[in-house]
Amino acid sequence: MTENEKKNKELAEWLGICWHEPIDMRNVMVGAPIPICSKCNHNVIDAHRFNTDFTSDSGKVQLLRLMPEDFFGVDQYGRIVLTVDYITDKTGKLRDACLEWMRREKG
Numbered sequence: 001m002t003e004n005e006k007k008n009k010e011l012a013e014w015l016g017i018c019w020h021e022p023i024d025m026r027n028v029m030v031g032a033p034i035p036i037c038s039k040c041n042h043n044v045i046d047a048h049r050f051n052t053d054f055t056s057d058s059g060k061v062q063l064l065r066l067m068p069e070d071f072f073g074v075d076q077y078g079r080i081v082l083t084v085d086y087i088t089d090k091t092g093k094l095r096d097a098c099l100e101w102m103r104r105e106k107g
C-alpha cells in the first residue's frame, strides 16, 4: 500500500467510509457466490477500485461534506471559512490537514 493509500484509508475509516483491500483471487472458490459489502453494496472483489482518493476533486468534496464543522474556521457571520488553496491543490493538502486535525482530536 502506498503512503497516499495509507492516508486515505486512515481518513476513510475515521469518517466511516468503506475501505476495501484488494482480494487475492486465489483464495476465492470457483463458483462460490461473490460477497457483497453490506455498507456500500459493491461486490468485494471490485470494491477496492472504489476506495476514496481524498486528493481527487470528488474526494475533496466528500471531505467538505463529512468533516465535522469544528475542523473549519468560522467567520464573524458564522459562515464556514476555507482557504482556496485546499481546493485548488492537487497534492492532498486538504486531506493531510483533515488527517492532522483528526489525529489531534483522537488524542
Ligand SMILES: [Zn+2]
Pocket (backbone or CB within 6 Å): 018, 019, 020, 037, 038, 039, 040, 041, 042, 047
Ligand atoms: Zn464497502
